[in-house]
Amino acid sequence: MQTDATYSAGARMTSPVSVSIVGAGSRGEIYSQFASIHPKRMKVVAVADPRKFARTKLQRQHNISDENTFDDWNSLLEREKFADAVLICTPDRLHKEPAVAFAKKGYHILLEKPMATTAEDCTAIVEACLQSGVMLSVGHVLRYDPVISKIKVLIDSGVIGDVIHIQHIEPVGFYHFAHSFVRGNWRNEAESSFALLAKSCHDIDLIHHWAGGRRCVKVSSFGSVSHFKKENKPIGAADRCLDCAIERGCPYSACKIYLDRVKLGHTGWPVSVICPSSCPDIESVTEALRIGPYGRCVYECDNDVCSNQVVNMEFEGGLTAAFSMVAFTETMCQRKTTIYGSKGELSYDGSQIHVFDFLTQRSTKHTAQSNISGQFGMSGHGGADYHLIDAFISAVANNDPSLIRSGPQDTLLSHLLVFEAERSRLENRVVYCGNDSKSQGSESHLT
Numbered sequence: 001m002q003t004d005a006t007y008s009a010g011a012r013m014t015s016p017v018s019v020s021i022v023g024a025g026s027r028g029e030i031y032s033q034f035a036s037i038h039p040k041r042m043k044v045v046a047v048a049d050p051r052k053f054a055r056t057k058l059q060r061q062h063n064i065s066d067e068n069t070f071d072d073w074n075s076l077l078e079r080e081k082f083a084d085a086v087l088i089c090t091p092d093r094l095h096k097e098p099a100v101a102f103a104k105k106g107y108h109i110l111l112e113k114p115m116a117t118t119a120e121d122c123t124a125i126v127e128a129c130l131q132s133g134v135m136l137s138v139g140h141v142l143r144y145d146p147v148i149s150k151i152k153v154l155i156d157s158g159v160i161g162d163v164i165h166i167q168h169i170e171p172v173g174f175y176h177f178a179h180s181f182v183r184g185n186w187r188n189e190a191e192s193s194f195a196l197l198a199k200s201c202h203d204i205d206l207i208h209h210w211a212g213g214r215r216c217v218k219v220s221s222f223g224s225v226s227h228f229k230k231e232n233k234p235i236g237a238a239d240r241c242l243d244c245a246i247e248r249g250c251p252y253s254a255c256k257i258y259l260d261r262v263k264l265g266h267t268g269w270p271v272s273v274i275c276p277s278s279c280p281d282i283e284s285v286t287e288a289l290r291i292g293p294y295g296r297c298v299y300e301c302d303n304d305v306c307s308n309q310v311v312n313m314e315f316e317g318g319l320t321a322a323f324s325m326v327a328f329t330e331t332m333c334q335r336k337t338t339i340y341g342s343k344g345e346l347s348y349d350g351s352q353i354h355v356f357d358f359l360t361q362r363s364t365k366h367t368a369q370s371n372i373s374g375q376f377g378m379s380g381h382g383g384a385d386y387h388l389i390d391a392f393i394s395a396v397a398n399n400d401p402s403l404i405r406s407g408p409q410d411t412l413l414s415h416l417l418v419f420e421a422e423r424s425r426l427e428n429r430v431v432y433c434g435n436d437s438k439s440q441g442s443e444s445h446l447t
Helices: 026-037 052-062 073-078 096-105 119-132 146-157 174-183 201-210 254-263 282-291 384-398 408-427 441-446
Strands: 017-022 042-048 085-088 108-111 136-138 163-171 216-224 308-315 320-326 336-341 344-348 353-357 362-366
Touching (some): 017 026, 017 384, 026 052, 026 085, 042 052, 073 096, 096 108, 096 119, 108 384, 146 353, 163 201, 201 408
Parallel strands (some): 017 042, 108 136
């Protein structure tokens, strides 16, 4: 909960919470849907995005005036503050500057994850929000998934006793990884960030959350780029799938992932992503595959982020945790978790929770209702996006930061743990969090 800043007392807002959208891509559009479903609770009053198509699309959806439509967030910021909050959904490397600037201007902030791509920038964002007395909610949507939230409730209730070990896996999905991390926006660390931060900061955050305030004392990590390399390119394969004589035998064929889908009328994710300047149809998708990054052979891309990675952690009190991220899976982002306690074992299969009691030797099933509008885009997070924006808008409307489950300092700690894990992988050694001779500066925040 976000309880580390001081906010002035105030009554519940009677008018809708007004928000500006910075970054009108898929995440900005998804969160802004809340205003269409609950117009009495949220109103989108401005949008900033350098891409005309995305900017205009959001403008029309929310009837935003031309004077409040910007191609640069700096232009929005130059205006006197005219919204209660801002949703920052820019690319990963473009989070820090707008977040700090809007915090100083007095805007409450919903910031898409990861917070930023360096520990120093993450720390700067948190400090700016705390100093300005504004609320910060980070887009760790899994904390808001009703079933995953139930795990924390069960742990805190003591049904499995003391938590001894956490085992957690993220199966990314074979075509999802090819789309996002081989051909797409998160394929190259220099242009975005490393995979553990871009994809799995959700998961490290959950482990940190389940650890219940215990400090991580040491971490190790291993991982690499597997399979998606030039030396694994099949004989006879072309540089682009549209030109490839053997693409029908390739599970990563862009023709299968995009073109076959749009032929069946499926124009949502991932098809919608590859046509940033037009609505996806057979013609626009074909052209995108002919000239754009998503039509490249997966063995001829400039990807350098890990396709599989493990992270081992030891927390205070002897609690251990093991996390695995792997690209080559049938299921997509359907996390699996087992938490071993002194009195029982909790297992989560992506939809249900089972708790086995050592004393009675009986298993109990636990579920939770999502209760979201069918109009809201699911976006692969099982409705958690809805609950995140719902909580943020409620927090702003009620001047109650306790409604935010992913506030500034707690989220900073989990981000710093991600940076420590990646440092372990790069330096091929165990990192002692906060006590390492090389852990000067930002890493010391883990103490």
